[in-house]
Amino acid sequence: MVDVPRIFDRALMQRRRLRAQAAPADFLLAHVAEELVDRLSAVKRSFAVAADIGTPGNVLRVAIRSRGLAGAVIGVDLLACELRRGEPLLVAADEEALPFADASLDLAMSALALHGVNDLPGALVQIRRALKPDGLLLAALLGGETLTELRQAFAAAEAEIDGGVSPRVAPFADLRDLGAMLQRTGFALTVVDADRLTIRYATPFDLMRDLRGMGATNALTERRRVPLKRTILQRMAEIYAERFRDPDGRLRATFDVVWLSGWAPHESQQKPLRPGSAKARLADALRTTELPAGDKAGF
Numbered sequence: 251m252v253d254v255p256r257i258f259d260r261a262l263m264q265r266r267r268l269r270a271q272a273a274p275a276d277f278l279l280a281h282v283a284e285e286l287v288d289r290l291s292a293v294k295r296s297f298a299v300a301a302d303i304g305t306p307g308n309v310l311r312v313a314i315r316s317r318g319l320a321g322a323v324i325g326v327d328l329l330a331c332e333l334r335r336g337e338p339l340l341v342a343a344d345e346e347a348l349p350f351a352d353a354s355l356d357l358a359m360s361a362l363a364l365h366g367v368n369d370l371p372g373a374l375v376q377i378r379r380a381l382k383p384d385g386l387l388l389a390a391l392l393g394g395e396t397l398t399e400l401r402q403a404f405a406a407a408e409a410e411i412d413g414g415v416s417p418r419v420a421p422f423a424d425l426r427d428l429g430a431m432l433q434r435t436g437f438a439l440t441v442v443d444a445d446r447l448t449i450r451y452a453t454p455f456d457l458m459r460d461l462r463g464m465g466a467t468n469a470l471t472e473r474r475r476v477p478l479k480r481t482i483l484q485r486m487a488e489i490y491a492e493r494f495r496d497p498d499g500r501l502r503a504t505f506d507v508v509w510l511s512g513w514a515p516h517e518s519q520q521k522p523l524r525p526g527s528a529k530a531r532l533a534d535a536l537r538t539t540e541l542p543a544g545d546k547a548g549f
Contacts, residue, residue: 254369258420259469260344263366264328267306267465271333275463276307281447282361282390282507283310289509290319290359290388297357297386301326303377304345304363306465308337320357345373350380358387362507365391365422366469374435384516387437393422394444394506400457403490407482416474428508437512438519445507450500454490457503 283305300320302311304327311323322339326349330342343349345360345367358377367373377387401419408415423431429442451457461467494502513519 254372256471257368258366259471259473260328260346260366260368263465263469266462266467266469267329268332270463270465273463274307275460276309278447278449278464278505279306279362280309283313285445285507286310286359286361286388286390287313287317287319289511290314290357291317293386295386297321299355300324300357300359301348301350301355301380303348303358303360303389304328304367305359305361306363307333310359310361311337314359346376348373348376348380350376352379353382353385355380356382356385358385358389360389360391362390362392364389365393365420370423371431371435374431374437378436378512378514381514383514384518385514387510387512387514389510390507391510392505393428393508394424394446395504396422396506398504399490399494399502400454403454403486403493404482406489407485411479411482411485417470417472418468420468420470422506423508425508428510432510432512436515438515440512441509442511443509445509447505447507449503449505450496451503452500454487454501457501 287310297320299322300314301324302314305311305325306327308325311325314320314323325337325340326343326345327333327340328342328344330340341349345363346369358381364370364373374387381387397419404418405415408418425442425444429440432440432442449457449460451460458467490501496502
């Protein structure tokens, strides 16, 4: 059995999500949910049974149902009992321990949740097993250079004042790693792409307020347990403004939304041609002369 490192304090993450309900900041989630629905609309398929895995709130499920893009839409949320909101198809479960039988779903989707699991490959394996052959995964998670400005400003301030750095911003996977992960976990016809969103703020504290409203503040298991020094916080704000201020005085904050799509394998899917099976020569298509291996073109 592989020992999976605990990067995130999952219980703390759920408490932060509950606290965020008092003053939610859901603009990023609303944007991603709308984009996910648009992408799903482009897939000319019907999905009888779909699962919304870990997406905060019900914005994605409401959009999917209103557009008629799936039959039954089951919500999977560890906070289902606290946030039920009258939904009959909502189960309390963790993204890392899905309750679905093998080959029981036509569609699995997730918005802004999977970047917070400790075992993302394990979660993807469970999703792939839960999908029927030729079932679709469509997910969006934060990755790449998300919050790089805040990370750099905190690191510089702590190094200057305390002589060291503590983890303040969660690590995010890049596109190449996520693409390889999809393939390793058994998905076919995989596609990975990213949208970079730049949100601008008057101060870093406005950004931090929005992160609290998203339930997305520091939940790393290796976080420092002592209160943040006021001097570090003030110096972080100064460094942030020095490095990331636009000409109009506003401060940039980067959110890289990484899109994952992949299909559970099925014999009907397109497969790459066998080596040597081509019926036309590339040289003929390019109208050029093919040289034997090892020969060099003369100029």
